[in-house]
Amino acid sequence: MTRINEPLLQLKDVTAGYGAGLVLKGVNLDVMPGQIICLIGPNGAGKSTVLKTISGLLGIKGGEVIFKGHEISTLSSKQRLGLGIVHVPQDRSLFPAMTVWENILMGAFILKDQKLINERIEQAAELFPIIIARKNAAAGSLSGGEQKQVEVARSLMLDPALILLDEPSIGLDPKSRKLVFESISLLSKAGRTILLVEQNARSGLAVSDRGAVLEAGRVALVGTGAGLLEDPEVSRLYLGASSK
Ligand SMILES: Nc1ncnc2c1ncn2[C@@H]1O[C@H](COP(=O)(O)OP(=O)(O)OP(=O)(O)O)[C@@H](O)[C@H]1O
Ligand SMILES: [Mg+2]
Structure with missing residues (x-):
């Protein structure tokens, strides 16, 4: 049981890496229930690595x-x-x-109850109608943004307590990007807890309750999403390129 004012997830002084060296050099981060927190930082800072240590990859x-x-x-x-x-x-x-529908079912692979699976698909389709509209299309025939939506919809099949979203807007055209951020806002309104990693820091922070900056394997700064957007240092380092 998690109380509302206790973190759902806490990283305490986490160190991790792929070989002898460390990529994460003591990461501290709290994720509060029902909130979106956006992790930003330069390429190679270890953002994806943080998510991998949480999901167990x-x-x-x-x-x-x-x-x-x-x-x-x-x-x-x-x-x-x-x-x-x-x-x-x-x-x-x-x-x-595989079809969109088959991909969605893969997300429910540990569920046995067909009625529950159907309910979950219906709920996910309220946020992501594409999983019904394009159900028989080969997933690979969808645009990048559409595929991201199906991926996020698939992640909802297990009614997740925590969703780790790694760069959902990467490589997307502006219209698809907008769609993805709208979907994230909808997930948030539906009460989901999300740890979002975004290269597109301006849009990521704008949909987030809180933000954190990862630099050289440590969380260098935390604040509200709005607060970080207004922070001159964050703006200078991370928001310039994403304002386009
Ligand atoms: N599987 C791996 N094997 C070895 N080194 C890796 C592996 N994955 C990542 N690294 C290294 O770990 C460091 C952090 O990588 P990570 O992918 O976590 O960064 P990131 O902040 O997500 O970057 P980006 O913004 O480019 O996605 C990088 O130096 C990268 O080369
Ligand atoms: Mg990454």
């Missing part, structure tokens, strides 16, 4: 990952999925030759 070398008050860093990614932590990765992750 990467083990940590030190520190703690605490979800609903319990340390979860020794759990497998499947066990964390079972706890309701879903990860929508940076790269496209749909099965391109």
Whole structure:
């Protein structure tokens, strides 16, 4: 049971990396229930790595990952999925030759109850009508923005407690990008808790309750989304290129 004023997820002094060196050098971050927090920072700062340590794709070398008050860093990614932590990765992750509908069902693979699956699909379709409108299309035939929407809809099949969204707007044209950020706002209004990583910092912070800046493997700054948007240093370093 998580109380409303307690973090749903806490990273405490998390260190992690891929070889001998560390990419994350002591990351501290709180994600509050029902909020969107946007993690920004330069390429290679370790943003995707942070998400991987939460979903369990990467083990940590030190520190703690605490979800609903319990340390979860020794759990497998499947066990964390079972706890309701879903990860929508940076790269496209749909099965391109399968239909949209089949891809959506893949997101429900650990569910046995067909009635529940149908209910979840109906709920997801309220936010993402495309999963019905294009249900028989091969996923690979959809545009990048449409595919992202299907990926996010798929992540809703397990009624997730926490959604990790890695650069959902990357590589999209302005119209698709707008659609993706509108979808994120809708998810937020539906009460979802989201940790969003965004290169498009201006749009990411604008839809977020809170923001955090990751620099060289540490969280250098946290604040409200609006506060970071107004911060001159953040603006100078991270908002210039995304104002286009
Ligand atoms: N699978 C991997 N094996 C080895 N090194 C990796 C691997 N994935 C990432 N790295 C390295 O870890 C560092 C952080 O990468 P990460 O992908 O977390 O950065 P990022 O902040 O998400 O960057 P971007 O904005 O480009 O997505 C980089 O130096 C990267 O080269
Ligand atoms: Mg990344």
